[in-house]
Structure formats: C-alpha cells, structure tokens
Amino acid sequence: MRIPALLIATTMLFTTPAHAEGREARFDRPHEGWASSVLRPGTPEHVGLDPAPLDAALAQVQRYTVPDASGHPLFAGAVTLFAHEGAVVTHEPTGWAVRYSDGAGTELPEAQRVPMAPDTIFDLASISKLFTSIVVMRQHELGRFGLDDPVARHLPEFGVNGKGSITVRQLLTHTSGLVAWLPLWSQYPDVPSRIKAVMDTKPRSAPGTTYLYSDLNLITLGLLAEKWSGKKLDELVRDDITAPLGLVDTGYNPPAAKLDRVAATEYQAGRGIIRGSVHDENAWSLGGVAGHAGVFSTAPELAVLGQAILNGGAYGDRRILEEATVELMLTDFNQAFPGNSHGLGFELDQRWYMGALTSPRSAGHTGYTGTTLVLDPLSRSIAILLTNRVHPSRNWGSINPARRAVANGLAQAMAVRPHRGTALTPQSDGGTVTTRDLERRADRQTLSFWAFVDLDASDKVVVEATDDGTTWRQVHVLAGYGERRWHRVEVGTESALKFRWRYDRGTGYDGRGVYVDAVRVTDEQGALFDAEQEPTGLDAEGWRAVDR
Template identity: 75%
Template sequence: MRTLLTALLAVALAAAPLATAHADPADDQATNDQAVDDRTFDDAAVDAQGLRGRFDVPRHGWANDVLRSGTPERVGLDPAPIRAALDQVERYTTPDATGHPLFSGAVTLLAHDGVVVTHETAGWAVRYADAAGTELPEAGRVPMTPDTIFDLASISKLFTSIVVMRLHERGAFELDAPVARYLPEFGVNGKDVITVRQLLTHTSGLEPWLPLWSRYPDIPSRVKAVMDVAPKNKPGTVYTYSDLNLITLGVLAERLSGEKLDVLVREGITDPLGLVDTGYNPPAAKLDRIAATEFQTGRGLVRGVVHDENAWSLGGVAGHAGVFSTARELATLGQTILDGGRYGSARILRPDTVRLMLTDFNPGFPGNAHGLGFELDQRWYMGALTSPKTAGHTGFTGTSLVLDPLSNSIAVLLTNRVHPTRNWGSINPARRVVANGLAQALAVQPRRGPTSWTPTTTGGTLTTPDLRTSGGRHTVSFSAFVDLDPSDKVVLESSNDGTSWSDLKTLTGYGDRRWQRVELETTPAKLYRWRYVKGSGYGGRGAFVDAIRIADDRGLLVDGEQDGLRAEGWRSANR
C-alpha cells in the first residue's frame, strides 16, 4: 500500500507592504491533492510520520480504518478537552434558567484514526409525561444507553443521497440531466429544467416543505403534490434547503431501480456495513431501546415511529426523513465515507463518487457550501472542526454528524431535543461543544522549543521587550498557526511609546491548518505586540504564535525562545 499524506499551503493572511508568508520549513510537504485522493493511509504510516493526534498537519487521501474502541491517549489526543465537552453535555440535560434542560438526553461518540475515544451517555431516553414537560418519576423514566436508537431526522438525507449516487455509479442517470427525463411527472409547472445535481445541492428553487400530512388524504396524493409543486425561485439561482428535494430523489431512486427506498438502503448500505439497528420503521421488539421524541396532537408520545409528520404520512419511508440508528452505527457510516466508500471488506461507493459527494458545488452561494448530499464547511454545528472539507449533516430531532477528513475524525451527537416539545430551543451550542472538544484534543505542536503562544482572552496581547531603534529597518519574523472564525483576527502592531499603536499585519480566517512563516520588514519601533480580537462568530481551533525573531542590520534583537515576552491574556501552550 502506498502512503502519501500531504497538505497544500493556503494562507489566510491579509496583505501588508513588504510582508511575506510561506510554509514553515518543517511543513514543506506540498503536492497535488488530486494525485493522492484515491490513495489510502494506514496506522503504520500515520505513526511513522508522527501524524496521529495532530490538527496542524492536514491529511489528504482516504483513511483505511475500521472502528475499534480505545482511549484518547492511544491516538495522541489530550483527554481533558474531551472530558470538558462531555461534562458540558451532561450539564445540558439538567434544567437551566428556563426551567427545563436543553435536551432530555444524549449519546456522544468521538473517534480519531478509527479509534472510538469516547462513547458516553447523558440523561434520559424517555423523561416526560406530557407536552408541558411534566417529568416522570425516576422509576418511570428510561435512561440513555450507548445503544439507544434515535430518529435521525434529516440525517436520513445522507442515506438517500448515497442510494442515489450508487445508482449514478451504475449509469442510471446523469447528474446534470433534467429530473423529468427519468421522472416525467416531475417536469411540470416550471420544473422541467431542474437537474439531479440541483436537488442534491438544494439549488432547485423548490420551497422548503409542504404540509403533506395535513393537506392531502393519502400517500399517492402526497407524492403527487411534490411532483406538481411549482418552484419558488428560478432553478439554480438561490440556495434553499428543502425536504422536497430529497423526497423527489427518493421517488427518483425507486423509479430508476424498481425497488422501494427502504430496500435500497438496506441492500446498498446497512446490510453490507453490518448495521443491524439502522433503517426505517424499527420493529416493536426494539421499542425499549428507542429514544422518545415529541408529544404531538393526535399522535401522543412519538416513540419508535418517525417524528417528522410528512415522513410519517408517507408510511415512515421518505427521502428526507425516517431513518433510525445508533451512535456507533452512524459513526460506522461516517468512517466508510472517510475511507473512500469502503469499510473493511465492504464497499458501498467508489472513491470517485465519495469525492463528488464531498465537493462543494455551491461556490456561488457563500455560506451554503454543499456536496452531493453532504453539507460542507458549516461552523454553526461543526465548530472548530470546520474546514472547506469538513462534511456532515444535522437532524431536527437533535442529531448531528461531523466528518473531518483532514484529521480522520468523527463527532456524533445524538439527542432527543424535541422530547417533550420542539419549542424548547436550539441545541446548536451543544453541537459545537462536542466538535470543539474533539478539535481541542488534537494537537497544534510548537514550531520551535517546547511551547508556543496562544490567546486566551478577547483583546489579549503578547508584547516584546523595549527595543533599540536604528536608522535602518527592522525585520520581524514569526511562525503562525491560524484557524479562526472569519470575524476573529490577530494583529501584529508596533509602537514607540506603548500608547499609540500601528497595525503591521492582520492574520485571520482559515489557514489551511498549517503553520506559516511570516516575515515583515518595517520602520524600526520600540515595541511590537500581537493582539487577539474576538469577533461575534462561533470561533475556531485558535491562533498560535511561535519562533519570534526581530533583527536589524546589526543583528538579532529579540529571540522569542530566550527573551522575555509580556503576555496579557495569552498563555504558553505545548500542544
């Protein structure tokens, strides 16, 4: 097996006169991504290159892992951030100032390099007696367990997308062909130009949903309503996340294959991967392991039956919702994607198909990066694991899956946040907490010496000692690692009196998860400092500064490894 783990430098540093930024010499491994996309890396290669547990050396190519249980330390992770994230998830299951918890219960699973480093539970699978939130006596509740089965809600869209792309591999359709070529009844009311790709990327122009369950009397009329609906916007002009896109794709898959969607998911995904608790309409025998969802008018407590009313009205099997699964089995699907469509000896997709599914086809709609089924680069729930290559999906019932190909990591958070009601608020903070915990557990290793510097507070500064000035120029150089929310920044500033400061260089955004060497020639100053400015966004892995050197034409003035730096709101970090 050939192994090639590489990264390209894409530095997100704002331009400044006479300043340059280039790869730190220790990280000069650039090569062509496309050339390595179909290659795989294994444990021996990862260990040999010292990449296990690293956030600052992104990987390219496919993993080659089958999930097994272990500890954070086994794969080079710091257990403390993971423990802190799990503790916060536990706190979210206790009532807060609102008088109720953020969610009833949760199962959290984190994996890195094929090792499940945590798989823990919190709270209750069944907790409430009614929609008002009357708690059952503890003896009447059902606790969460690692194998609790959850209604995945819109994560089901990934299963539909995989089924559709398996059909594409067989040549059943062309991505950019009109859907109406294969599903003629869809091509009415202005939908004749909508393509399969537009359905997969939510650029079809269709509205988000229709009240199928309440407005139409039976399954045939509900399906017909989706086929008949007119676009809300001109196809290809806007991004609108729509259940109707995936309902249509489910119907398309059935038409092209001659099989029902649940059969396609079972035969093409769950059976090959050995997923025994994943699928539609779980049997009554598993009810005691299924997390409860909402109390709904006319349905009572929804448990073991799909929560989404439209999917329920379609018999529990629909392209947009209906799949149930456990954290471990959802992680298995995630590892299959990180492995390029293969899990052990089972292959459900070709590598080139997975690459398509993880390619952003929505560059014209900033903030809505989307592959063929997978959402990409969504910081609002992917947290500090976010990158242009990070993939995943969420579900309305309180579920989320985050796949980070650049570190071969998986974050799964399954909750029943709609139990007992959907009106208790968003769990996006919890989704970010879990992703952030895994990201913080991955190392950003110092570039020189045992430690680097990283900010801890908004407005924190890292300042040099007073320097002598001369008639020549100062050369300021340092190594920087930047993985920030777009609204955050680190600014290099200079001053001659310690009161008035001038901006010399701004570092912000996503820095391709690589250390860069920054060099700046500037008018001499008595002081230089790095100032961190926190914006209003969701944050990132952070910023690190190391290997600081300041020189003039007579020699070295400051060596950050030896000369004292004044840190206010910054700390030294060894990873």
C-alpha cells in the same frame, strides 16, 4: 466513560484495538487522501488525544440534561461518540431516552423512565438525507443518470410549473429553487396526493440562482432512486448501505421488538408521545419512508457509516461507494453561495455545528430531532451527538451550543505543537503580546514569526507596531481557518520601538485558535530580538504559553 464492555462484547462493528501507544494526534498536521480504518475500541491516550477536553465536552453535554433557569433541560438525554484514526475513544450515554408523559413536560416517575444506553436507537431526522444521497450516487455509479440531467427526463410528472430545467445536481445541493417544505400531512388526504403535491409544486426561484434547503429536494431524489432501481427506498438503503456495512439497527420504521431501545421524541396531538415512528409529520404521512427523513440508527452504527465515508467509500472488505463518488459528495458545488457550502448530499464547512473541526473538507449533517454527525477528513475524526431534543416539545430551545461543545472537545483534544520551543495563544478577548523596547539602528526592520491560525471568520489577530509606545499602526493581520498548518510570516516595516499581537474576538464561534511562535526582529545589521533566546522579552497579557 470509555467504550462500555457490554458494547464491545455484543457488537461486530468494532474490531479489537490495534496498538498505537505513543502516537500523538496532531491538529496541525492534516492528513491527505483517504483513511483505511475499521473502527475499534480504544482510549484517547492510545491515539494521542488529550482526554481532558473530551471529558469537559461530555460534562457539558451532561449539564444540558439538567433543568436550567427555564425550568427544563436543553434535552432529555444524549449519546456522544468520539472516534479518531479508527479508534472509538468515547461512547457515553447520559440522561433519559424517555422522560416525559405529555407535551407540557410532566415528568414520569423515575421508575417509569427509560435511561439512555450506548445502543439507544434515535430518529435521525434529516441525517436521513445522507442515506438517500448515498443510494442516489450509487445509481449514478451504475450509469442510471447524469448529474446534470433534468429531473423531468426521469420523472416527467416533475417537469411542470417551471421545473423542467431543474437538474439532479441541483436537488443534491439545494439549489433547485424548490420551497423548503409543504404541509403534506395536513393538506392532502393520502400518499398519492402528497407525492403529486411535490411533483406539482412551483419553484420559488429560478434553478441555480439561490441556495434554499428543501425537504422537497430529497423527497424527489428518493422517488428518482426508486424509479432508476425498481426498488423502494427502504430496500435500497438496506441493500446499498446497511447490509454491506453490517448495520442491524439502522433503517426505517423500527420493529416492535426494538421499541424498548428507541428514544422518545415529541408529544403530538393525536399521536401522543412519539416513540418508534418517525417524528417528521410529512415522512410519517408517507408511511415512514421518505427521502428527507425516516431513518433510525444508533451512535456506533452511524459511526460505521461515517468511517466508510472517511475511508473513501469502503469499510473493511465491503465497499458502498467508489472513491471518486465520495470525492464528489465532499466537493463544494455551492461556491456561488458563500456560507452554504454543500457537496452532493453532505453539508460542508458549517462552523455553527462543526465548531473547531470546521474546514472546507469537514462534512456532516444535523437532524431536527437533535442529531449531529461531523466528519473531519483532515484529522480522520468523527464526532457524533445524538439527542432527543424534541422530547417532549420542539420549542425548548436550540441545541447548537451542545453540538459545538462536542466538536470543539474533539478538536481541542488534538495537539497544536509549537513550531519551535514554546508558543503563545490568546486566552481572553482583547489580549496582547508585546515585545520589549527595541533598538532603532536603521530605517527599516523585518519582523518574522511562525503562526498557526484557525479562527472564526469574525476573529483576527492584528499585528501592530509603535514608534512612541502610545500610537499603534497595523502591519499585518492573522485570520482564516482550515489549512491547519504552521506558516512563516515575514513583514518588512519602518523601524519601530515595539511590536505587538492583539486578539480581536468577533461575534462568531470558536475555532481551534491562533498560535504565535519563534518571534524575531532584525535590521540590516542583524538581530535585534529573538524570543527563542530571550523569552522574557515578550510581555503577554491575556495570552498564555503552551507546549501542546
């Protein structure tokens, strides 16, 4: 489904389409610098995307709304949005915003259910942390604090129980050492005592020594922003983000007039099926406004925020952050903690939900309720999957496969053009591409080829040589991801009878893939083999030829 006519007619977020017919989306040509787009409705073809992978991703999301062997679906419903080069090419609701009547999963009669709609409002859960981080960084632009200021300099009550040296930067990067969570809602009687519990908590580890994702970091950052600005957090989000960007459905505690558009979340004892108030118990106990959770939004409005980040902090003639600030937010400050790349607020380089869009520059966040935002600056793309996966229970399974399916669909819709002619790419585990027998005229040979490599860290393509057709020796390994460029490989080796490329599939998540092109073998007397001149000289098993 493309952009619904109703949405085009009723939203001021997207402009009319700019003509871009014939431009091809190239995964192998990454952008540098900031975009400058205002979102507009479009089609995949208008921005050079292959619609088939997008449609396949949407079909997979739809299948996840159908009960499986467990007797229930992975999630009740979803809204998926794809944007590329400023064009929103897909905006698809599926399933139900309200489907169940209790925590046991009793389905409502269909007449009482509420279908997902393009403008369904979702509890974003921890994606709220991005909103808090943005307003904090806006205060930084105003000179209210330094990133390496001790938090206790601004919140003296925080500096107890060994927290005196924790910095603002460490809160933003989850390296403060604070524990992940406290049961504020159940063990403390009111808001003041809950806030005091956060201020009084003792770190689990020394600041800066470990990465530990913690809601308390963002609760504290919300309090800091309020202290610096003299405003409440919801006012800051309104004044610094939603009002400048023209977002009318984004904020805390949705008004009763919009309740019929809000997706339901979990059944909780004493609260029933939650709809219209924040799912997170701690945020709920803090009045629905907290640094770690509480923001509600729609897919198109979240896309506008994402585009503003891809634009370096601006959207049209409105600016919410300076370019230098956005650069800081997308810079990995956690290189000492491999696998936990993190900017100032944004998660970076997380293949478990960013899928084939992953690179050291890819940014985003997820939410416990089933929400996902992925921003890919290298292709100027946005992938959004909003679900109500906790409706009616948080125990119905992980939606990470759906998150990756969505990101992978957008990545695969972009072309990887062969460097020259036709390239080969593996389509099965353990597949090989092997040259024909080569004449051995000299002691040394040079194997050269072009490669495009975007693989999971556990995957590799091993380049091997054989002298007898039976025993193989390694001469090179293709591995890595994130550069998204063709590069020339040249390997000098002892004279061999054959060369082959063997794909070793690991246990991780798929990348965009590996492609091999323009294979050539030479010796001191000249060319022995040139695949561009002799394509039948390559025997592919489990690999396929591609021209896109």
